[in-house]
Amino acid sequence: MATEKSDISQPQIQEINDLALRLETHFTQTNTATFDPADLFGTPYGILVKKIWYRNKYLAVLPALPLLLVDFLLPGLKRLFVKKRQHAICLAHWGLGCLNLAEVHPERKDEFLEKAKSCLKTINDLAVETPNGLGWGIHLNWQTIDGLIPANTPCHTQTAYVFELLDRLNKIEPSSEYDALLAKIVQHTAHDYRQVDLPTVDGPITGYSIVDERTVVNSQSYRAMILIRGYQLLRDPLLLNHFNPSLDFVLQSQNPDGSWPYAVKESFIDCYHTCFVLKNLFKIEKNLKALGTDHHLPEDLLDRVQTALQTGTAFFNNFLLKDGLPTPFALRHRPVSYLWDSYDIAESVNLLNLQQDDRTIGQILKLFQTRLITREGLLRFRYYPTISRLVEGATYIRHANTAFFLALTYILRRHANDGKRD
Numbered sequence: 001m002a003t004e005k006s007d008i009s010q011p012q013i014q015e016i017n018d019l020a021l022r023l024e025t026h027f028t029q030t031n032t033a034t035f036d037p038a039d040l041f042g043t044p045y046g047i048l049v050k051k052i053w054y055r056n057k058y059l060a061v062l063p064a065l066p067l068l069l070v071d072f073l074l075p076g077l078k079r080l081f082v083k084k085r086q087h088a089i090c091l092a093h094w095g096l097g098c099l100n101l102a103e104v105h106p107e108r109k110d111e112f113l114e115k116a117k118s119c120l121k122t123i124n125d126l127a128v129e130t131p132n133g134l135g136w137g138i139h140l141n142w143q144t145i146d147g148l149i150p151a152n153t154p155c156h157t158q159t160a161y162v163f164e165l166l167d168r169l170n171k172i173e174p175s176s177e178y179d180a181l182l183a184k185i186v187q188h189t190a191h192d193y194r195q196v197d198l199p200t201v202d203g204p205i206t207g208y209s210i211v212d213e214r215t216v217v218n219s220q221s222y223r224a225m226i227l228i229r230g231y232q233l234l235r236d237p238l239l240l241n242h243f244n245p246s247l248d249f250v251l252q253s254q255n256p257d258g259s260w261p262y263a264v265k266e267s268f269i270d271c272y273h274t275c276f277v278l279k280n281l282f283k284i285e286k287n288l289k290a291l292g293t294d295h296h297l298p299e300d301l302l303d304r305v306q307t308a309l310q311t312g313t314a315f316f317n318n319f320l321l322k323d324g325l326p327t328p329f330a331l332r333h334r335p336v337s338y339l340w341d342s343y344d345i346a347e348s349v350n351l352l353n354l355q356q357d358d359r360t361i362g363q364i365l366k367l368f369q370t371r372l373i374t375r376e377g378l379l380r381f382r383y384y385p386t387i388s389r390l391v392e393g394a395t396y397i398r399h400a401n402t403a404f405f406l407a408l409t410y411i412l413r414r415h416a417n418d419g420k421r422d
Contacts, residue, residue, distance in 0.1 A: 007359035032090040034397035042141035050143035075394035088136035092161035093402035095119035100409035133188030155209040160222040186230030203245030221280035258315030269330040275347035324363030338382040343400035350407035
């Protein structure tokens with residue numbers, strides 16, 4: 001699988017392959033049903049704690065402590081208060097990873113293709129019909145700075161992964177059913193969200209979900225990614241009227257140093273949301289190149305995206321510490337008790353694969369094998385100083401084992417294709 005130019009050795013590629021297959025087996029056994037780090041914060045007590053936190057972070061530390069202790073001391077206690085759930089994003093990660101494995105392991109192609117299709121069947125059960133199409137949300141209550149978002153409220157960040165899975169399946173086995181579902185997602189993305197006008201953006205952008213108006217940068221990057229690919233599929237010029245403001249907002253939100261704040265109202269700069277923005281810009285760049293210039297798009301748009309990618313990926317290096325593992329925040333917005341977060345690991349590996357930076361990937365995976373893997377072969381939720389040497393702590397499929405699995409399979413796919421990035 002590895003190429004001669006790779007900084008990842010053949011034994012490391014084999015370790016990545018073995019780990020990916022072990023994770024896939026775990027998802028098959030569980031069908032991705034999982035507890036979640038946000039579960040307890042979706043209970044009435046947890047919602048109250050989050051409300052306090054948004055008013056005063058330090059006042060919330062003590063009431064939040066029991067909920068945090070459960071995650072790294074007694075995660076099994078969660079079953080007394082909440083049930084395991086399936087999340088559309090996890091199923092989409094799993095399905096996309098299976099499609100990658102079908103390419104890497106042609107002898108098991110049919111098996112992995114059928115698993116990807118079975119993911120879609122379960123995803124359809126979680127779909128929410130909206131006035132203009134279909135969307136997906138997070139399968140838990142979520143208290144935000146603007147109020148409570150009920151479980152399964154459609155949002156761009158979750159719907160985007162279902163869209164990508166359908167798009168990949170439709171390329172492999174084109175069908176009118178997939179065409180119709182993709183069109184419904186695109187129309188939902190364009191029309192079902194609350195519109196927000198900003199003085200610096202020529203046209204409205206949208207809120208994070210269909211019930212709020214939070215202007216979140218990574219959410220708009222997902223929206224822009226869906227809409228430009230949707231335009232490529234449907235050739236509806238009206239979609240560009242929605243795509244252009246969302247992308248413009250993302251590009252304008254970038255700080256001079258290349259970083260992005262989380263949102264207009266929340267200025268913290270963290271690792272995995274930065275990775276989300278960058279990976280979506282990589283995908284947008286790919287679609288803009290495929291479209292060319294004759295599509296009523298600004299002439300300098302591709303140049304602006306590539307400049308944002310260049311400065312953004314340069315800033316991303318600030319998250320990578322001397323030991324190779326990504327730090328959670330560039331600018332901290334609250335007290336942080338942990339050293340490493342699983343979503344940072346998963347999305348950093350995914351982004352580094354897009355950059356074809358095998359040397360740094362190798363460093364991260366080496367440390368992962370010694371500090372962050374559990375006896376089951378899962379990625380720990382978080383790693384805390386001292387205590388994580390003594391207590392294994394929690395593992396969650398949504399945060400972020402399926403994302404890590406998908407990142408690993410993209411590495412395998414790239415090396416199986418002679419090192420070429422998709």
